[in-house]
Amino acid sequence: MADDPVSLVAAWPHDVHRLGDAAYGAYRERFPAIADKPRIAGSADSLSVEQVIDVAPDVAIFRDGLGPNPEQIRQIEAAGIPVVFIDFFSQPLENLEKSLLILGRLIGAEERAQAFIDFRDAHLKRITGRIAQTPALRRPRVFLEVHAGLTECCNSPGRGNVGNYVELAGGHNIGADVLPGASGKLGIEYIISAEPEIYIATGGPHTAKAGGFVIGPEFSPAEARASLARMAARPGIASLAPVERGEVHGLAHQLLNSPLDILVAERLANWIHPELFADVDPDKTIEELNTRFLAVPLAGPNWIDLRQQAGGASSE
Structure with missing residues (x-):
């Protein structure tokens, strides 16, 4: 949704082992600044509220079900940082489109987000439509x-x-x-x-x-x-x-x-x-x-x- 997505990131969990060295290397070659982004913990068990506040993001985005607990949310929001939850994991067929729209609004790329949603929807409907029409x-x-x-x-x-x-x-x-x-x-x-x-x-x-x-x-x-x-x-x-x-x-x-x-x-x-x-x-x-x-x-x-x-x- 952005020409330079790395420029929009204040900090990230940096799970390079899941991403893979080759994929991370491709991003680093295209956007060298990715190597300098602060790395913080991303789950409720290990999340440091101080780290989040320290990097001073405009918004803190977490995965629904694997984010800060209510007290951590209160502390982050008390520092003037809105907390947003998205879901690509638990129920993606219900929540992925909604999550993309949220992300699009946050970065001022609503039209690009909608263009991708329309593309994705057409591909999914080709499958679901054919399944529905098969007696x-x-x-x-x-x-x-x-x-x-x-x-x-x-x-x-x-x-x-x-x-x-x-x-x-x-x-x-x-x-x-x-x-x-x-x-x-x-x-x-x-x-x-x-x-x-x-x-x-x-x-x-x-x-x-x-x-x-x-x-x-x-x-x-x-x-x-x-x-x-x-x-x-x-x-x-x-x-x-x-x-x-x-x-x-x-x-x-x-x-x-x-x-x-x-x-x-x-x-x-x-x-x-x-x-x-x-x-x-x-x-x-x-x-x-x-x-x-x-x-x-x-x-x-x-x-x-x-x-x-x-x-x-x-x-x-």
């Missing part, structure tokens, strides 16, 4: 493991987060049957009993230290596919029917919890209903995003298939 649609059971390999098996979306995109794309998220919140953990016994038909892992540079699934611009498609194969070979996971069939896919976690969610929706649609969405091309969507909206182009690979497709891995 007796069968929803395959999907096991989506987030941060695959970062901790013991298995992190999963529940009723919210990326699980909502599984449902939007015509699948059934097995995590939603037992996890009441936006995310949680599933036991391998439950996963096996749920008989998923499709297995999707998310990961990125932040999982490398644990030997988990890695993907993103600092990894080659071959490296991403090899790490996905390791995830599929773990005890319990290897016995799942989709793994035995090679119906295993990997997605960059960096695409989640952001306005890039349209890429998640399109790629999930390809994997869950390949015939219904054969004409949906998230690679083309990336080209449009890079040309029209992104200050720093999105590089890949952003997704991978365990069984190499005729055209290779997408977004390589």
Whole structure:
């Protein structure tokens, strides 16, 4: 929404391990000032009110559900700093558009924010409209493991987060049957009993230290596919029917919890209903995003298939 987004930042949590060295390097090359931005803690457990007040922002923006507690809000606002909450995480299909409009108003870029919202809405409606018009649609059971390999098996979306995109794309998220919140953990016994038909892992540079699934611009498609194969070979996971069939896919976690969610929706649609969405091309969507909206182009690979497709891995 801004030609120089870094110039608008007073301070940030600087989660470069999640962003990835390659992505951070691309931003630093384009906007060298990013390296000099103050770094502060971003969650309620470790947030320093003094740090926030010290950098004197015009407004303090936090993620809903992972921000300051009521007393910290009172202290920040008492210093003359308005506190704003946005949500790209818990219920993004409900709140991401509202959050973008808030951000657009804050930086005086309402028109640009609305242009992106219209672009995103058109891409999402292409999927939801086709799902709605498909009578007796069968929803395959999907096991989506987030941060695959970062901790013991298995992190999963529940009723919210990326699980909502599984449902939007015509699948059934097995995590939603037992996890009441936006995310949680599933036991391998439950996963096996749920008989998923499709297995999707998310990961990125932040999982490398644990030997988990890695993907993103600092990894080659071959490296991403090899790490996905390791995830599929773990005890319990290897016995799942989709793994035995090679119906295993990997997605960059960096695409989640952001306005890039349209890429998640399109790629999930390809994997869950390949015939219904054969004409949906998230690679083309990336080209449009890079040309029209992104200050720093999105590089890949952003997704991978365990069984190499005729055209290779997408977004390589």
